[in-house]
Amino acid sequence: MHNILFTTDEKFAQHCGVCTVSLLKNNPRERFSIVVVGMGLSESSQKNLKACVNCFDNAVLEIVDFQKEKLIDFPQIGHYQKNIYLRLWVDEFFGDDVEKVLYLDVDTIVVDSISELFEIDLKDNVLASVNIPFATSHNRCHLPLEYEYFNSGVLIFNLKQWRLEDGRQKILDFLLKNSDIALNPDQDALNGVFYKKRLTLDYTYNAITPFFKKELFKKLGVRELSRIRENVKIVHFNGNARPWIYTCNHPYQRVYFKYLKYTPWSSYIPEDKSVFNYIKKQLRFMLGIESFVKLATVKGK
Known part of the structure; x- marks a missing residue:
């Protein structure tokens, strides 16, 4: 059973449904445990998201209502809503027996089998992600030039290492120290904190x-x-x-x-x-x- 995480709000619920369907249709031989974490999702949207999964026999879906009080300490940066941080609670959404979670932004669609992603050995890396070619965000993230900057729309979390590293607290510490320069909040922080503890995935897994x-x-x-x-x-x-x-x-x-x-x-x-x-x-x-x-x-x- 492969573990998938989506985070969404009411505005993007439809797109979450589309991404879910695309995942299941293109990976019919895989089995998925999908967790959708939302803030303020209507009953109608929750019902619709469940319907997107119910027509497939290779997935189960759980919807988590995230309490906004947990976000109090996280800074509001630029035009981004604080719900961009929800993925950082990945360790709470899945049990201690879960080793690996694939996170997908809901403005993505899966257009082919991604079974190979679930076979990747993360070793002692905290996550795996896809680089942005020729990115120039290094100074903003305190990222050494020899490391490439990655997009956070597709992430594989190594939950054991995430917990050992106290990932969420490290991201918060980074943001509080750099809230004036972190233009892409958690993406900048993930780069700035875990550049030595992540694997690089092929561009095809996050074609921006x-x-x-x-x-x-x-x-x-x-x-x-x-x-x-x-x-x-x-x-x-x-x-x-x-x-x-x-x-x-x-x-x-x-x-x-x-x-x-x-x-x-x-x-x-x-x-x-x-x-x-x-x-x-x-x-x-x-x-x-x-x-x-x-x-x-x-x-x-």
Whole structure:
């Protein structure tokens, strides 16, 4: 049984459902114990999230109502809501017998089997994660230049080491000391605290938006970018690349909507969907001004 953690609020409950369905559809031979941690989730959203799992026979779901009082000591940084810190209580959401937990941001979708992730030996590392190519956040995180900066949207937690290291307290200490410079709160802190205690995963396990842009990450080379796009396992719609916004032209937008059809939110229609915006989307490609690449094929069952 593989352990999965999602954290969400009411606004992102639908996307959590889509990510859950994408995980289960693309990994039918695996069995999952899924924990969704929410703050202020409505009864309707909780019911819908449970329905996303009930139609599969390879997963069980538990919903945890997180008490906001636990967040009192954590600083409010920038535009981020404090619920971004919920994943830091991972050790409380799973029992002492659980060794490994895969955390996924709910603005991701799984588009292929990720069974190999669960076979990784974390050894004495606290976590595993995916680097952001050419990131320049080192000074902000007190991260030595010889280490790369990673994105926290996909994380494998080694719970034994997380507990031994008192991970949550170390993150809090870092944030309290650096709240004026930690622009990406827990991501900066995770980098600043655990850069020596983490494994690096392949880019395909957290393909963030720039991998699908024409002009970004070009220094990786055509061959490497093609490899990542062709073998992507987890697509991360970070930044402004939100597929539930109709005018977004991310090449995996239609895959998001394909999985949406298997959820109770299947009737969702983007507020900005219109004939005008349809023409606008098409013209961007025709005129060569669209920043996203147009892939010949996309993955996802």
